[in-house]
Amino acid sequence: MAILPTPVPPRPERRSFWTWGYVSDEPSDAEREAAAKRLADRLGEEVRPPPVPKIGDIALRQARLRVPTALQDWVSATDEERVTHTYGGHALELLRGLRGEFPNPPDAVAHPRDDAELEATLAWCDRNGFAAIPYGGGTSVVWGVNPPEHANAAVTIDLDRMNAVLEVDDVSRAARVQAGILGPDLEAALRPLGLTLRHFPQSFPWSTVGGWVATRSGGHYATNHTHIDDFVESTRMLTPRGWFESRRLPGSGAGPSPDRLVLGSEGTLGVITECWLRLQKRPVHRATAGVRFASWRSGCEAVRAIAQAKLWPANLRILDPAEAAFSAGMDGAHALLIIGFESADVPQGENIRAALALARGHGGLVEDGDVLIDDGGGAPTGRGGAVGAWRNAFIGVNAGLTAGLGLLSDTFETAVTWDRWPEFDAEVRARVGDALRRTLGDSARLSCRFTHVYPDGPAPYYSWSGVVPRGGEAERWQVIKDAATAAVVGAGGTVTHHHAVGRMHRDGWAKQRPALFADMWRGAKKAVDPGGVMNPGVLLED
Ligand SMILES: Cc1cc2nc3c(=O)[nH]c(=O)nc-3n(C[C@H](O)[C@H](O)[C@H](O)COP(=O)(O)OP(=O)(O)OC[C@H]3O[C@@H](n4cnc5c(N)ncnc54)[C@H](O)[C@@H]3O)c2cc1C
Structure with a gap:
């Protein structure tokens, strides 16, 4: 039986151009002053937050096209639209926005509202050779939504008005969802039906289903269903050559998978408009523990x-001592392993006890009283102590607080087979640590946690930060990034586990993929985008 949920309302406010999220996510002047004071106390020197420019004061290049009258209902060239769609969410982009x-x-x-408006927009771009950039929530941290340098003109196609849940099949437990829907809107539409996607990337409040599918995002499940790929039943995409639509199937061995071509295409083949996504019942059984090592x-x-x-915990994140101290308030000597189980149907006490026995067998320290088990009573699990502190730091992340204060920070994530770990970790820390010391001096910090874990290897996520002189940010960032890419790819890992390729990881990806794969991909692109207008420069050289 198919149920039609209520339509999702349009987004109430515009995106911020200098921090993650919307205007209401921007910290106030007082909050920025307080963050500057905390940093000044740490550094022993004066730190002042720079003023935030007004959109009207930003000088923009003249638009290089004229919007045809027939498209003016949903295409515009106002300064506000152009400014708020110039950048994604990478630290250097936020800094440029703030400046x-x-x-x-x-x-x-x-902002097309339906298939016909999208078709007219793409045909206009294709006819004129304008770069067409699909845009979801604009949270790309790999330079995936920027206009290419050498286009004769660029049109961003924001899917924000194609954001409905169109259909729910509660027998198979799946939903047909438009690509522009934001994470919270999707969950709000499914909640009354007792269903959920439960795909929670850290950018969940601001990112969209289309963006997740286009980038193969990684959600909160640390094991088993880690990437959005695991939830995609079928896809629908408009290419310059026409529509591409796959069949809903629970699985299929019929040759190469059409969906696998769409997943990770990063806007270079077409605009994803809809997907059928696999759902599940909302969990009521939960069990959590924090284990020190x-x-x-x-x-x-x-x-x-x-x-x-193969216990498949929903959460299995280990934080190294530096990260556990920084984001979970621990002593700097111990690593913290956060273990969490959840299920709609099956109590999880037995699973967490089995996982804890394994952890204790490797020297893990945890008191029985610190293990929280809830079988539907609504007792909060994972909210207290170091585990809760880490959760709050993770969810409450706000780049705007420290933007422009002279701190440079970023992350890089990868995956590698267990046989190469821990030598891989040592190699990455040595090479990136050296680059950090050379560029950021004594202020540099480097830490690691696992975001996802597979039976054959972990997905380590490294975070770094340090003090940087004004004007030297991009150059220093590049030195650190080059060291990180050389280290992870050289030591047998992947250039990215879930942040996508974009323009940032193009060269690193070239070093790890089979040489012939680039030709195969170019062939596929040429078949659906012969004019090369779809997001040029992303994945492959323009
Ligand atoms: C604070 C923060 C935390 C993050 N945490 C995570 C995380 O936990 N896990 C993770 O995987 N990523 C994370 N990211 C990265 C980012 O959120 C993901 O890549 C996300 O999937 C992008 O979704 P979006 O809707 O914002 O897409 P956008 O940023 O708008 O676009 C990303 C790419 O997808 C393409 N695209 C977007 N929509 C479509 C469409 N409908 N059709 C075709 N192509 C499209 C764009 O052209 C671009 O190349 C994080 C980013 C930030 C800023």
Whole structure:
């Protein structure tokens, strides 16, 4: 039986151009002043937050196109539209936004409301050779939504008005969802039906289903269903050559998968408009624990044992001592392993006890009283102590607080097979640590956690930060990024586990994929986008 949920209302406010999220996510002047004071106390020197420019004061290049009258209902070239669609969410982009630097904005922004308006927009771009940039929530951290440098004009296609849940099949437990829907709107539409997607990337409040599918995003499940791929039943995409639509199937061995071509295409083949996504019942059984380890290495071994026991915990994140101190308030000597189980149908006490036995067998320290089990009573799990502190830091992340204060920070994530770990970790820390010392001096920090774990290997996520002189940010960032890419790819890992390729990881991806794969991909692109207008420069050189 198919149920039609209520339509999702339009987004109430515009996106911020200098921090993650919307205007209401922007910290106040007082909050920025307080953050500056905390940093000044740490550094022992004066730190002042720079003023935020007004959109009207930002000088933009003249638009290089004229929007045809027939398209003016949903395509516009106002400064506000062009400014708020110039950048994604990477640290250097936010900094440029805060400084009012917008040298290469899109020339126009489209907000199609239906297939016909999208078809007319794409045909206009294709006819004129304008770069067409699909845009979901604009949270790309790999330079995936920027207009290409050498286009004769660029049109951003924002899917925000194609944001409905169209159909729910509660027998198969799946929903037909438009690509522009934001994470919270999707969950709100499914909640009255007792259903959920439960795909929670950290950017969940601001990112869209289309963006997740286009980038193969990683959600909160640390094991088993890690990527959005695992939830995609079928896809629908408009290419310059026409519609591409796959059949809904629970699985299929019929040759190469059409969906696998769409997943990770990053806007280079077409605009994804809809997907059928696999759903599940909302969990009521939960169990959580935080386990301390005196040794990072034995903590990682415990993670391997739990992953290989195939208990499939929803959460299995280990934080190294530096990260546990910074984001979970721990002592700096212990690593923290956060284990969490959830299920709609099956009590999880037995699973967490089995996982904890494995952790203790590797030297893990946890009191029985610190294990929280809830079988539907609504008792909060994972909210207290170090586990809760880490959760709050993760959810409450706000780049705007420290933007422009002279701190440079970023992350890089990868995955590698267990046989290469922990030598891989040592190699990455040595090479990136060296680059950090050379560029950021004594202020540099480097830490690691696992975001996802597979039976055959972890997905480590490294975070770094340090003090940088004004004007030297991009150059120093590049030195650190080059060291990180060389280290992770050189030591047998992937250039990205879930942040996508974009323009940032193009060269690193080229080093790890089969040489012939680039030709195969070019062939596929040429078949659906012969004019090369779809997001040029992303994945492959323009
Ligand atoms: C604070 C923060 C935390 C993050 N945490 C995570 C995380 O936990 N896991 C994770 O995987 N990522 C994370 N990211 C990265 C980012 O959120 C993901 O890549 C996300 O999937 C992008 O979704 P979006 O809707 O914002 O897409 P956008 O940023 O708008 O676009 C991303 C790419 O997808 C393409 N695209 C977007 N929509 C479509 C469409 N409908 N059709 C075709 N192509 C399209 C764009 O052209 C672009 O190349 C994080 C980013 C930030 C800023």
